[in-house]
Amino acid sequence: MRPTQPVLQVKNLSARYGVMQVLWDVTLEIGSGERVVLLGSNGAGKTTLLKTLCGLVPAMHGTILLQQQPVDALRVDQRIRRGLAFVSELGMIPTLTVEENLVLGGYYLSNAIRHTRIAEMYQKFPDLWRQRRWAAGSLSGGQRKMLAVAKALIARPTLIIMDEPSSGLSPLLVQELIAILRQLDDGSTAFFIAEQNIKFLDLATRAYVLEGGRLRFTGTVAELHADNTLRTAYFGLR
Amino acid sequence: MQTFRVEGRLLRILFYAIISGMLFGLFFALMSLGLNLLFGVMRMVNLAHGDFVMVGAFIAYVAYTHGILSPWLGLALVIVILGGLGFVLYFPIGPRLTGSYDPEMLSLILFFGVSQILEALAVMVFGNNPVAVGYHVLTVKPVNLLGQAYQPSWILAAGVSVIVILAVYGYLYHTRLGYATRAIMGDREESESTGINVHRVSAIVFALGLVTAGLAGVLSPLVIGSIYPTMGLGLTITAFAVVIIGSLGNPLGSILGGLIYGISLMLMETYLSTWSTMVPYVLLLLILLLRPTGLLGKGVRRA
Numbered sequence: 001m002r003p004t005q006p007v008l009q010v011k012n013l014s015a016r017y018g019v020m021q022v023l024w025d026v027t028l029e030i031g032s033g034e035r036v037v038l039l040g041s042n043g044a045g046k047t048t049l050l051k052t053l054c055g056l057v058p059a060m061h062g063t064i065l066l067q068q069q070p071v072d073a074l075r076v077d078q079r080i081r082r083g084l085a086f087v088s089e090l091g092m093i094p095t096l097t098v099e100e101n102l103v104l105g106g107y108y109l110s111n112a113i114r115h116t117r118i119a120e121m122y123q124k125f126p127d128l129w130r131q132r133r134w135a136a137g138s139l140s141g142g143q144r145k146m147l148a149v150a151k152a153l154i155a156r157p158t159l160i161i162m163d164e165p166s167s168g169l170s171p172l173l174v175q176e177l178i179a180i181l182r183q184l185d186d187g188s189t190a191f192f193i194a195e196q197n198i199k200f201l202d203l204a205t206r207a208y209v210l211e212g213g214r215l216r217f218t219g220t221v222a223e224l225h226a227d228n229t230l231r232t233a234y235f236g237l238r
Numbered sequence: 239m240q241t242f243r244v245e246g247r248l249l250r251i252l253f254y255a256i257i258s259g260m261l262f263g264l265f266f267a268l269m270s271l272g273l274n275l276l277f278g279v280m281r282m283v284n285l286a287h288g289d290f291v292m293v294g295a296f297i298a299y300v301a302y303t304h305g306i307l308s309p310w311l312g313l314a315l316v317i318v319i320l321g322g323l324g325f326v327l328y329f330p331i332g333p334r335l336t337g338s339y340d341p342e343m344l345s346l347i348l349f350f351g352v353s354q355i356l357e358a359l360a361v362m363v364f365g366n367n368p369v370a371v372g373y374h375v376l377t378v379k380p381v382n383l384l385g386q387a388y389q390p391s392w393i394l395a396a397g398v399s400v401i402v403i404l405a406v407y408g409y410l411y412h413t414r415l416g417y418a419t420r421a422i423m424g425d426r427e428e429s430e431s432t433g434i435n436v437h438r439v440s441a442i443v444f445a446l447g448l449v450t451a452g453l454a455g456v457l458s459p460l461v462i463g464s465i466y467p468t469m470g471l472g473l474t475i476t477a478f479a480v481v482i483i484g485s486l487g488n489p490l491g492s493i494l495g496g497l498i499y500g501i502s503l504m505l506m507e508t509y510l511s512t513w514s515t516m517v518p519y520v521l522l523l524l525i526l527l528l529r530p531t532g533l534l535g536k537g538v539r540r541a
């Protein structure tokens with residue numbers, strides 16, 4: 001099963017910090033509206049891969065196409081204006097209020113559109129409305145994730161890249177977050193989610209597994225379940 | 239009866255010291271605001287801060303020598319000249335500094351050089367001697383309030399300072415660009431992840447920092463008298479004291495620091511005038527010993 005119209009195509013992407021290379025020849029593709037999980041243990045290079053896609057870490061070599069357009073030479077903010085959203089592990093600016101964070105999420109929209117979109121988010125997440133004047137850093141872990149998701153959705157990106165959304169959440173809140181993400185499925189936004197928690201596979205149709213900076217597996221979630229070595233590595237803990 | 243009258247007089251003097259200290263302090267809040275903005279957003283330690291105040295003062299002086307007896311033209315010129323200069327100057331130096339291993343130390347050295355250059359240039363153009371900027375308001379009769387006379391020039395300087403400070407606050411807390419600016423102060427990398435063009439915002443803040451310094455320079459003849467090319471160093475030290483009292487990296491702290499500095503200075507001038515030049519240093523030491531993060535600090539300096 002191959003995505004029909006890719007929003008993201010990555011070929012032979014490598015990256016390093018200083019002299020230490022941490023990513024080798026990663027090739028992947030995300031279709032429009034598709035949900036893909038990037039599995040990998042601590043230090044596998046997930047965050048580095050996501051940051052390289054966004055332009056936060058420079059690529060050593062390789063190409064990145066966003067909606068068929070090369071973005072290798074573009075700055076982070078330019079890639080984000082092209083329909084990308086990045087939800088880091090932190091996901092928001094702790095020193096700004098909830099509302100100010102949402103404004104930043106729609107930074108490049110016109111005032112009127114930003115206004116309506118923020119109002120929509122408050123409807124979707126009433127907690128955020130109640131706490132709109134609070135510093136984002138004072139929210140609970142679960143509310144922070146909602147803010148991070150809402151902030152990413154405001155610009156209606158074609159691709160949301162999320163880095164370990166489960167980090168810092170209790171198992172119960174992870175379930176809640178997964179439920180929220182599933183509800184958001186309207187087919188117009190693709191998700192690329194880096195995770196260690198295999199529960200997120202429930203959300204996805206396809207998965208990649210990253211190990212030591214190289215892709216170890218590419219395929220559907222069903223194929224991943226069928227793979228014996230990976231099953232012991234990732235599902236043995238279940 | 240006699241003691242009553244004496245106490246009344248002492249109270250009036252105290253009142254005078256506090257009010258004039260506040261007027262004075264608002265000017266110093268403006269004078270140091272840019273130093274704080276640059277540190278907060280870019281972790282830049284601008285040792286040339288006082289020299290940009292000096293540049294503003296001499297811009298006003300040039301306007302004055304062309305027969306302009308009010309500060310308004312100087313204020314406008316500073317916005318254009320230092321604003322433009324700041325925005326352009328940011329790009330060759332800012333990204334290099336903020337991307338470096340130790341921006342604080344590197345910027346300290348770099349701006350020390352800038353300070354020397356600005357001083358030398360000013361000496362070349364204007365000579366070594368202090369010059370006066372005879373704004374018309376300096377000749378206006380003092381204003382009476384509860385039996386004490388206040389200099390209209392101080393009131394004007396404080397008034398303009400308040401307006402500029404409020405404008406900077408409006409920018410920081412009520413505009414999208416201001417949110418972005420505060421986001422960078424809070425978490426630079428996360429701001430980039432969010433899609434803020436960090437260098438463009440930084441360039442704007444850099445320009446704003448130089449402009450606020452320059453505006454204080456235009457007002458300085460109203461508050462601190464004659465101006466001279468080497469006035470920058472003392473002002474840089476005072477600005478550091480004000481900013482550290484409030485807390486480094488927090489622009490709100492500049493206001494608090496300015497007021498505390500101004501009022502302490504005036505109290506010293508009133509009761510122990512020979513000691514008053516030591517005020518910034520004593521305050522600086524006290525704060526560093528008692529509360530190193532500044533009065534509003536939340537460990538900004540840890541970075």
Ligand SMILES: Nc1ncnc2c1ncn2[C@@H]1O[C@H](COP(=O)(O)OP(=O)(O)O)[C@@H](O)[C@H]1O
Binds near residue numbers: 017020046047048
């Ligand atoms: N800023 C950095 N500088 C140097 N090395 C880093 C940096 N960030 C991550 N690394 C290294 O790169 C490798 C991959 O890290 P990361 O991408 O964070 O993995 P993951 O997100 O999968 O846990 C690790 O070995 C890590 O130590």
Ligand SMILES: [Mg+2]
Binds near residue numbers: 163164
């Ligand atoms: Mg990671």
